[in-house]
Amino acid sequence: MSSVKALEMLKKVLDFSVKRGGFDHVFEKTKLVSAGDGKCVAEMVVEKQHTNAFNMLHGGFTASAIDLFSSIAVLTHPKIFEDIDEHSESGVSVDIHVKYLASAKIGDEIIINADTVKLGRNLAFLEVTMIRKADNVIIAKGAQTKFVG
Template sequence: MSGAASRVPNIVNYIKNCPGFESILKNIKIISAGNGACVAEYKVEQSATNIVGALHGGFTATLVDAVSGYALHSDEDKITPSVSVDMHMTYMKAAKLGEEIVIDAKTMKAGKNLAYLKVEIKNKETGDLLVQGLHTKFILSGKK
């Protein structure tokens, strides 16, 4: 199994066993991960919708945060803890209950201290761009 392919079970196992906040992502499906990128899919469930039946913006931000983190950590050179510095979301179209979405995260640049990631969330059926997220992460070096 290649390094990139071996990352998918690791990410899936992490989500499945996460006792914290990320446990809300238990139903996302990791399609691929490696070389600084990660693609996931999710079918919008009732528990992730807002009052008008669309995918909740907070849940969407969590998808951007988490999947971009998986993308960063799929790169063998960046398997170190990181924390968010900045996130910017642009919401263009809503995903509705029952629709399937694709979350495509890419590491744009990763340096010694900061990583810059881009995420696009699209409707799986139509390909419409729903959300674009930009995420900056601080890479923890283990130093105090």
């Protein structure tokens, strides 16, 4: 699958998720930058809706971003879907871990790098790194295992 085709289709997947009326609306201003071969990169600016009571990036938002963008990354893996559409499903989470390493405040630009580390017959092993763009500080690292069989 070409990375251009993957990026186009994943933008539709993200748009569908945001507009369906669920929790994913918090990702409405997240921009997919690249996608393909089991990877995706997204960027966003931290806004008030993404923060906790201390105006710092909320841990729950971070965990949700790790879940969403690793799920989007696995959709681009050639073994999963040859023809992605906006209603494609990426499997079911079996396990998710987040390491919170630094903070981000309102106005900080964030880069989200998601990667399919291994894809087996039934399980996908995924990793995500969130980086503060201004100084390349790692904000969080996440790992997720998904049932994809």
